[in-house]
Amino acid sequence: MQTARKNRFRTLLGRGLWFLGTAVAAAAAEVSLADRIARLEEQLARIEARLESPATPADLVPAVKEYRELTQQLGWDGKSALTVVKAAGKEQKLSLGGYAQIQGEFGDSPDARFNGIGDRFQLRRMRVTLKGSFRENFDFTLQPEFGNNAIAGVNGYRAQFADATIAWTRYPACNVQIGQFKTPFGYEQLLPDTRIFTVERSLPNDQLAVGRQIGIGLSGTLPRNSFGYSVGVFNGNGVNNGANDNDQFMFAGRLAATVWSRDADRLALGVNGFTSRDTGALVGRLTGTGVDLQATLGRFDTQIELLRVHSDRVAGADTTADGGSALVGWYFVPKSIQAIVRYERFRADTAAADATSAGWVFGVNWYVKGDDIKLTFNYHLGDPAGPLSIQGRFFSRVQVAF
Template sequence: KTLEEILKDKGVITEADLKEASEKNDLAYYKPGRGITVESRDGNYTAHIGGRLQARYTFLDEDLGQDESSFTIRRMKIWLQGNVFSKNLTYKYQQNLNETEDAYAAYKFHDAFALQVGQAKAPQGRQELTSSGSQLFIDRSLANDTFNLGRDIGLSAEGEVMDHLLEYMVGVFNGNGPNQGNPNNQHMLAGRIDVNPLGAFKMDEAGWPEDKPLLNIGAAYAMQTMKADDMGEIDGDNDLLDKALDIDGIDAAAFTAAFGNELEWDVWTANLHAKWLGATFGAEYYKLNAEPAVGSDWDADGYYVQAGYQVIPKTLEVALRYSEIDSTDANAFEKFDKSEVQGAVNYYFAKHNAKLQADYTAVSDDLADSNDDNIFRLQAQVIF
């Protein structure tokens, strides 16, 4: 009840006073992690405006070349999100450094079925779907950054049954990355299933002191046929196209010369994540198959295994990760023969809303003799 309603019930003010005093007077408050919030009394309208800053320092100790010491605004996101007309019609706008990231609306018909239209992350591996603000390390793994699909524009459905025991996402997308149209009639199809046998498992990699064990087993699959007319219409935020298939920067002629009239690909991922008493574990595997119209098929795969522990609960966390990308096919071999070992220390002031992270990466890269770099990173994150 509102103060106005309470006073009306007590007879301090009249029905007419209640009406007058309630006009243009919704709930307005600051919600940590979401930001400025205005909410109608019935909850049918809610809007949040907030943002997230990741300010990073990187020292790159180059194997042979010039060392780099650099400050970056790794992410500066601003969002406007909420629901309108009903609790079931939700929307989100998010920009990062003045690029549109999320732009979608969704309607939830039932917990087990919601439809979403617009631009957002496509169904794929768990680490990519976990917010960059909720990672165990300063950023995602080598394997994720090679095989992820990033954001795309399309239509998708999602839902959960039995209190999140089973979750699913499935959709059809342009398949060319964010802010891109589709110049032909080939779409990307993508889906994902999550099983949480011990209850709902939020996508957050940190080892918060959970009072019960949590377990997630998930798998995702996506496929598409790329054509020459897609060239020049690709956004490199889709790392699978940009890094794994390496077709972001080529033109139609180069595409046809390399692959013929089309390039079919599919990728699947599987993961197992667990948490208990301040310990967190995650492992995820990615497998790409590429079938050019001309020339032989090839495969590439990769994975990460990571674990962390909160030495001081909610405050100090240490973590270790190994990630590798590989290919046994001659024509893709070199590009994918790379691995990273990473160690991290995280200091939380207010969980992910205010934290400092430091990590160290040793890269083994057989793509080039001169790429066995060492990288030190320090990052401050504030969610406002």
């Protein structure tokens, strides 16, 4: 009997404690909820008061600053009517850019490219680039050239296309491009004109690379951009040429890989080649091969390239031309002022006794605003093939990209 009473007492005590705990928790919840409602009411009151009071000048400073920066980027003075360019089609994105390279040259002929060229000022390149893209993963690029676009002098500048392409870009590992564009042969040739370290490319690259052609290409990169490829089929008879000299095509391809990287430092290797059967200036087959290396380590940049082109002629003796260049750059003011040294060597015919040109290029690049505003100064000291002695030429260039 006594045990039963104790059990009933314990049960009643437990239930009482449970009801008491529940009541306390509920009260605490009610207090917490009431506090939250009170805080929200205070915040709403402050917002309402803020809306009724005028903004102070200090409050408007960030907005005014952003407005001024935006109008400056648009080139609007805030007074005249704002001109807006609107795409006529249904492009998802449309961009307009370009660049200008104007230079002065003084001196002799360090290699055969400058034979007969005196001191001069030159509109080296004047290009406008129009790019657009559609939601369906189709892009287009139109880049006309209005400048000289060659080392040799041109009388009567006229517009002609540098690049004119349509591309399908659905997959990063498989982009299809058709039109006129750079062939995948020669690393230095593939670099954008605004990003080369010297005023002019090396003589071996200029003479052995096949430049822009009209054709179709397939290119892509694997994840993390550590490996890339590019292959193409082209007419093989030059730029801005709507004909083909025969029913044959030129085939070109390139493989490139970043074999090591750490932050901004990297080491990359590339191999490329092309083959073409021609009936123009050369009747026969041309075959080109090349290897290249690029390295960045701290303030140092290095580029090395070797190229070789063999001419298998239907009539006459076969010939082989080869050459290479090695460039070292060092930023003695980080990201601003860079010193450049390049050595180059070119043999127009490996079997000929006096067909070798060699030269050094010493230069300084001043990156006023990266590659968008850049000043380049070069001194090219060369020993051209033939009886000419060592010749020197000074170059200065101002570049603006937009």
